[in-house]
Amino acid sequence: MNIVVREATNDDAKLIAELTRAAWAGKVSVTSSGHRETAVLVAEHLRDGGGFVLLVDDRPVGSVRWLPLDAEQDVWEVRRMGVLPEYRGSNISQHLLEAVIHHGLSSGIEEVRLAVRADQPKLIDFYTAYEFELAEELEYSDANPMEPPPLVMRRSLRH
Secondary structure, eight states: OOEEEEEOOGGGHHHHHHHHHHHHTTTSOTTSGGGGOOHHHHHHHHHHSEEEEEEETTEEEEEEEEEEOSSOTTEEEEEEEEEOGGGTTSOTHHHHHHHHHHHHHHTTOSEEEEEEOTTOTTHHHHHHTTTOEEOTTOOOTTOOTTSOOOEEEEEEOOO
């Protein structure tokens, strides 16, 4: 299995929207806006932040995006990390998370944050292994008002 993570370009907006909807299907609550992901929104995220596409044997199988916080440009929020169902269980999503962390380090970012949906608490242990800590005092900037608020985790990139 040849795994490659490449930086996303504007030409990837449609692909990433499709990957997100496919990764969310049957996995994430139907009220999640990820089920209605559009290439227009993805292109906006790529312009304002960035993203990566995960390929296995040259096939796109996952993606992730990040956006700087409006009030704290040196803090990124990880958005819409997902892998197609048939590729789950082999921990390949770690390649996406590691790519964001390394890019943040090389970009001089102070902190990376992500949200864990209330219905996916097992992900807390996964992210803790990558030095993320629960930050109960923080609110996710893009929380869905139709769902319980997600838990926010943070990882400092300062040394």
